[in-house]
Structure formats: C-alpha cells, structure tokens
Amino acid sequence: MERTTIDLWVGFFVALGVAAILGLALKVGNLTSSNIGETYTVTAGFENIGGLKPRAPVKSAGVVIGRVDGIRFDAETYEAQVTLKLDKRYAFPKDTFANIYTAGLLGEQYVGLEAGGDEVNLKEGDKITHTQDAVVLEKMISQFLYNKASENKSDNKAAE
C-alpha cells in the first residue's frame, strides 16, 4: 500500500485512541466533576461517622459544594475529625449544622450542611461545632425495639 495512506490511517488510529482516552476521562470518569475550583478547609468533629469515606460529597440543599478531604481519629476527644474542603464561592455562617446523611436506603454517605443564622462566616481552618452523627442502623433498630417493649409494658399496666 502507498506509504502516505498508511501514515494517514495510523495517524487516524492514534488520534482515535487519544480521543477515546479523553472521552473516558471526561465523559465516563469524574475528572471534570471533582474539579470544584478554589476551596477553603473547615473541620468538624463527629462521635460516629458511620461509613463516611474521603472524597465523599459535601452537600447543602442537595447541591454538591465540596468534598470530604480527610478523616482521622482524635485520641483526646475520642471523636472523628473530618476535614471538609468547601468551594470558596459559598460562605457559611459560623453556627452551620453538619450532618451525616445516607443517599437512599443503602447508598453512600455524605455530609449535609444546613446554614445557621450567625452573622460571622466560617473561615479557613474553623471548626463546625454543631454536628449530628451518622445514623447507625443497628442502634436505630435496638432503640425501636426498646421503645416497643416499654410501650407494651405501659399498655399492660393500663390494662391491669
């Protein structure tokens, strides 16, 4: 075959390959969505983080506004210290509530922020003091059973 035709086909082939890798990175992978731009870091202490993982989304009103940067155990307070990277465009009041929610019944866990009413905003390195732990299913079930049992007891007493 003609030399230039082969060159043309191979060039086409390599370009196609590069396009495929780019397509995988941008359309299939999360190379674009993980890019939040400039961020500031705040921390939050939780007594129980459940199944929260690094890189989990931080949402407010359901919109992703940041990511969980790191999780470590604080041996002094016996709490989990969660570092959150939030988008610089969004400022939150100092008394913002941080909750750990679960997406769906068995889905991944994320941090939900609910804005408070304070006039001063959170700055780089601040700590969110109002937090609510992850819901642990076993705890909830045992609590439910306990309540049920005590309800039955009071019913029995009323019947007597």
Next chain:
Amino acid sequence: MFSSLKSVIAKIGHNFIEGVWHLGAGGRLFFYILVYLGESIRRPSLIVREIYATGVLSLLIILVSAFFVGMVLGLQGYNTLQKYGSSEAIGVLVALSLVRELGPVVTALLFAGRAGTAITAEIGLMRATEQLSAMEMMAVSPVGRVLAPRFLAGVISMPILAALFSMIGVLGGYFVAVPLIGVDSGAFWSQMQASVDFREDIVNGVIKSVVFGIVCTMIALFEGYDAPPTAEGVSRATTRTVVYSSLAVLGLDFILTAFMIKV
C-alpha cells in the same frame, strides 16, 4: 514395569527441561528486542507500517465486538438491577466492568487472535523461507529489523484499542439503556461519573492493557521466531500463540487486579 516407570519419569523431566529452555529462550529474545529498541525507534516508518498491520487492521473486530459487549452488558445489567429498583445504576455497571476488566482483557484476547497469529505466521514463514538467515548474511539483524518494530507496534496499539473498546462499549450500553429501555439519560451519565475514578479505574485499565500488549506481542514474536521451519511447525506455533496468550492474559489479569484493588 520398571522400564515403563523410568520412561514416564524421563518424559516428565524432558518436558520440564524443554519448558525451562523455552522460558529462557523467550527471556533472551525479550532482552535482545529491548537492546534493539533504540535502533528501531530511529526508523519510525517501520513501526508505522506495523501499527497499521496490528492496530488499524484490528479496528473493525475490536469496535464491533465492543459495541455488542456493551449492549449485552446493558441488557443483562438492566435485567438484574430493575429487580432492586435501581436501573439507573446500569451506567455504573457497564462503565466499571468495561474500564476495569472487559476492555483490557477482551481486547487482549481478540488482539492475540487477530494480530498475534498474523505476527507468528509471518515470522515463522520468514524463518521457513530463510529470509531471516538472508538478513543475517547481509549483516542486518533480524531482531532489530523485523522483531523490534513489531514489538513496539503491539505495545503502542494495545492501549489504544483497549481505550476504544471501553469507549465504544459504554456507547453500546448507552444505546441499549437509554433509547431502547428508557433509562433516564442524565442519571445514566451522572451516576457513571460519580463512581468511575480517573486514577483508580481508567489509568489502571490503561496500565493493564500496556502489560497485556507487551505479553501478547512477546509471545507471538517468540513463537514465530522459535517455530520449526516446516508448514506443520508454523501452524502449531500459531495455535500456541493463541493458547499461551489467552492463558497469560487471564492469569496476569488476576495478579494485576489483586495488586490494584486494595482489600
């Protein structure tokens, strides 16, 4: 009785020595090819010609099978996922299984069948018709002139083909899930993007396909170079290329996955 036992043990020993000898000869050839790699890079026209033979000519079978594999994944995945009411997760299923496993592995298997056999038969026949000896007579190294460009071409072509396989497979899954079944298009892509990681999934897939490219091309080259110079010898070498390549790819895939997935 005693002599038959002796001959059985002798056969095992013979086969073992044969196997070790082949492994050593393959390793030596690999080393030679690495030595001549620099020389062959200086003649890119040879490499381009081989990329055309191994890569471009394999495009059709790779793309068509990728589309069908993607469509089958879409159908099968939907069938199971809808029982749990999470048919939107079909995009995640198709993308992860293609990018992590099926893309590199199926591409390597097809590559061994499509391009590997061609390489083995070509080199085996070159040896049988004494073209390689003729080159040596003219002080041209057959390793540098014939084997090294084919090796490079195989190593370059494989990741490109695997990436194309994954991309076309995802499109095949999309074709089944969105227009045919009616899964929401936004959920399909967004759930996929939320769970496919660039470093962990896509780059690891590319690493796998590069390793498979080295192994498949190397096996094809060695079997061709080592083939007895007869019609039967070349045909057996071609068969061995497919068998050894497939086994090596599937075995290596397990080892690579075990390294990549942190348990």
